[in-house]
Structures are given as structure tokens and as C-alpha cells.
Amino acid sequence: MKIKAQMAMVLNLDKCLGCHTCSVPCKNAWTTAPGSEYMWFNNVETKPGTGYPHLWENQNLHKGGWTTKNGKLRLKAGGKLRKYTQIFGNPNLPGMEQYYEPWNFDYKSLTTSPEQKHQPMAQAYSSVTGQPMTPKSGPNWDDDLGGTHVTGQDDPNFAGLDAKALLEFQRVFMLHLPRLCEHCLNPACVASCPSGAIYKRDEDGIVLTDQTRCRSWRFCMSGCPYKKVYFNWKSHHSQKCIFCYPRVESGQPTLCAQSCTGRIRYIGVMLYDADAVHAMASRPETELYQAHLDVFLDPNDPAVCQQAIKDGIPHPFITAAQASPTYKLIAEWKLALPLHPEFRTLPMVWYIPPASPQKPEEQAGDALEHMRIPPRYLANLFTAGDEAPVRSALHKLLALRNYMRQRTFGGEEASQCLESAGLDPQTTEAMYRLLAVARYEDRFVIPTARRENAQGEDVEALKGYAGYPGNCPCSPQFKGRQA
Numbered sequence: 001m002k003i004k005a006q007m008a009m010v011l012n013l014d015k016c017l018g019c020h021t022c023s024v025p026c027k028n029a030w031t032t033a034p035g036s037e038y039m040w041f042n043n044v045e046t047k048p049g050t051g052y053p054h055l056w057e058n059q060n061l062h063k064g065g066w067t068t069k070n071g072k073l074r075l076k077a078g079g080k081l082r083k084y085t086q087i088f089g090n091p092n093l094p095g096m097e098q099y100y101e102p103w104n105f106d107y108k109s110l111t112t113s114p115e116q117k118h119q120p121m122a123q124a125y126s127s128v129t130g131q132p133m134t135p136k137s138g139p140n141w142d143d144d145l146g147g148t149h150v151t152g153q154d155d156p157n158f159a160g161l162d163a164k165a166l167l168e169f170q171r172v173f174m175l176h177l178p179r180l181c182e183h184c185l186n187p188a189c190v191a192s193c194p195s196g197a198i199y200k201r202d203e204d205g206i207v208l209t210d211q212t213r214c215r216s217w218r219f220c221m222s223g224c225p226y227k228k229v230y231f232n233w234k235s236h237h238s239q240k241c242i243f244c245y246p247r248v249e250s251g252q253p254t255l256c257a258q259s260c261t262g263r264i265r266y267i268g269v270m271l272y273d274a275d276a277v278h279a280m281a282s283r284p285e286t287e288l289y290q291a292h293l294d295v296f297l298d299p300n301d302p303a304v305c306q307q308a309i310k311d312g313i314p315h316p317f318i319t320a321a322q323a324s325p326t327y328k329l330i331a332e333w334k335l336a337l338p339l340h341p342e343f344r345t346l347p348m349v350w351y352i353p354p355a356s357p358q359k360p361e362e363q364a365g366d367a368l369e370h371m372r373i374p375p376r377y378l379a380n381l382f383t384a385g386d387e388a389p390v391r392s393a394l395h396k397l398l399a400l401r402n403y404m405r406q407r408t409f410g411g412e413e414a415s416q417c418l419e420s421a422g423l424d425p426q427t428t429e430a431m432y433r434l435l436a437v438a439r440y441e442d443r444f445v446i447p448t449a450r451r452e453n454a455q456g457e458d459v460e461a462l463k464g465y466a467g468y469p470g471n472c473p474c475s476p477q478f479k480g481r482q483a
């Protein structure tokens, strides 16, 4: 066993407003340079829909991620040999039509226009050719179902469902899906890069691109099944979400998480067994969700702590993992689920599925049968089609709603509705606190970079800090204090 630490994010889709506030600071901070106009390290999609870039989930088209052959993992687009033969003509690159032709408006015409009968218009000009153009697609083309009547049929998450019927006006449903790089445990982008320019850094698992080593082959772009690597058409280098590492290193959340108006985002550390990653990613499709859970290690297990110390995990990371909101939501309570585990990259941005509106008289179990968003659709999105984990997570969420409603307004014994969801009042209260009223420091538990190595620190002051080695339950200092 080789223990590593990984930064992870959980998004509670039950609370996402689709306001796009998360995308704006990200865009302003990281992708304002020429050539990066079309890059959205964080974007928010409306489902049903085909997302951004268009049809990114369709791997028959894009050939991203991994597949298995005789039980062994293979890049879907082919291994090294095939890559070298395609190095000057990558056939799996999404074209500009799958993104959009970036444009800007001629705002000057609005302010300098002479007085006239009609209001002046700002003409769109292509940022690529400089010529006047009419925008025909964009990063958010099916926003709030605006284009779903056209694109919805192509949404691959309708597999096994009657898409036509579910897109009818009276039955259609909607959810928002904010997306960023998944900082995967088994990243296909890293494995696809012939130059070794894209790498997963050891200390916290953030996946980064070394701009000086990038040779413009763009295999990372086609290899990433989430289509979260972009190519800067001016600098000719690949760029991607950097999980705001300069902020994370100083203990601050990413900009998308910090700015989220719905407070739907959680960031924490997960400990995992790096030696198990490939075996788990190779498991049969329907077992992938459980396999992914099996890679994670319990940070409160003393044996895991001891091994983590041996493997060089700094104490602040271990204490952060013990208080991690992501560990609770993913592994302890099993409320959060991975996005398209069938891509086999073991993604590390997980989602709590949205529960549809519930009538007050419905019990959690009954409500599942009448949900507007079909559990099968959510299962295609989060658990490779296996409905059981989705139903279990939704059942818990609905039981939590019922419990809080009955506890607040009276009615039957509040705890009765918890039993069928496998919950007890104590766990439910803890879930309620984290999901509904969590403080900033509960939502973001982020260790600073190697603080315990600081020289000349005031030791007394450090004792109040969660990352101080002596505050870790497995450290000799802590044990000494307990004795």
C-alpha cells in the first residue's frame, strides 16, 4: 500500500442555482489572455443538454478516457505507438464547431452612435478572424433549457429512457451541472501526453500543465473524457484548471468555491491507496463506483495514519483528512457520487444528486417513485447506469428533508422516517449541519503547504492551529498529552 493525499471537491446539486457566479472569477483570474477566450475552466451546464464542448460525454465520438481489454486498462484513443503515428494529425480533436467561435462586440458603436430612431446595436466580431459574425453557439447554449428542444435528444444520459417523452413540455426536467477539471486519480490526459508536460503533482494530486514542456500535440485535449484541457491558439500551449493551487497552498478555497452563491461546494483532503488505483479503474463498469470508494482510506484509522506518516504525508494533510467534509459526503454518508465513472479516470470532483420537489404528504421511499428527474438519468450521469447508489443517496436526502420538516413543524415522531433510509438522528443532524448551515471553515478544510516545516515559528501559537503535528491523534506528542 502506498498512501497519497488528494484534494477533492463535492458539489451539492440540490442547491445549485445555475447562476454562473462560479465561472466569472475563474475566467477573470485565469483565462483572460489572448487565445484563451473560449476557455472555461469552470462552466455550468444545463441538463438535459449536450454541454460544453458540444457532446463532450459521447466517447464514441471523442475517444476520451480509458477502456479495458482482457481486463487491462487501455487509453480509448490508443497507446503510445498509435500516438506517435498520429503526432502530426490527431484525429480525435474536437473542432471549433464543438466549442464556439469566440467573439467580442463592437461596444464603441453604442456610445458613439449619433441620435437616431432606433437603438444602436453592437455588432459581434470574431476574435479569430476579426470579421463581423453571427454567434451560432456558445459555452452555455442550452442554458435553462433554452436550446434543449434542439440538443436534448443527443444527451447520452437518456440511455435506457424515452428521451422524446421526457423532453415533452409537461414532463421535461432540469438540473444544473457545474464542471471543472476532475483532477482524476487515473488521469487520461497525463497518460496521453507524449511530452510529459502534463502531470499530477505528488503532494495534493492537483493536475497541472508545464507550459515550458508542452509541444502542442494536444493529445491531452482528446484524451480527457471531460474535455477540460484547452488549447491556447495564440501561445500554442495546453491550459487547464489549476485548482487555484496558489490559493489552496495558503489554505484558501478555489475561486469557484469561494464565490459560490448557493454555498454548494465543499473542499477537503482524501487519503487513498495509490497502488490500488489501476486495479480499481479496471473493474467491470457497474462496479466502478464501489471500486472508487474502495480506493479511499479511513483517515481516522490509526493504522492508516501510521502508514501515511511513513509514506511522507505531512501531518496537516492527515488532520485535514480527518476533518474533511468531502470524506464525510463521499465515503461516510455516501451522498456524493462521481461524474461518469465509466470513463475510468477516477474523477475527484463528486456530486450530490438533486432531489426533485416532493409533496409534503409523501414519504421518502414513495417520493422516489414520483421524482421528476428520473433516477435512471442520474444513474447514467453518476454511476454508470447503476440506480441503487443514486436511489440510496436520494432516499437519504429525502428522509433528511422529512425529518427536519417534522422536527420543526411537529407531526409524527420525527425519527421514524429515517429508519428506511438507514439513518439515525445523530447522523442526520450532522448531515443537516454540513449540507444546510455549514460555516466556511466546515465547508473548506484545506491544509497549508508544509506548515509544520516552518522555521522559527512560535510553537505555542502553532498549537492552536489544526495542522500542528501535535494536534494529529496519531502523533507521539498527541499521545503524550493524552497520557
Ligand code: SF4
Binding pocket: 180, 181, 182, 183, 184, 187, 188, 189, 190, 207, 223, 224, 225, 226, 227, 228, 229, 240, 345
Ligand atoms: S478531468 Fe482533468 S485530470 Fe481528469 S483527465 Fe481531464 S484534464 Fe485530466
Ligand code: SF4
Binding pocket: 015, 016, 017, 018, 019, 020, 021, 022, 023, 044, 176, 178, 259, 260, 261, 262, 263, 264
Ligand atoms: S456552483 Fe454555485 S456559483 Fe456556480 S452556478 Fe451553482 S450556485 Fe451558482
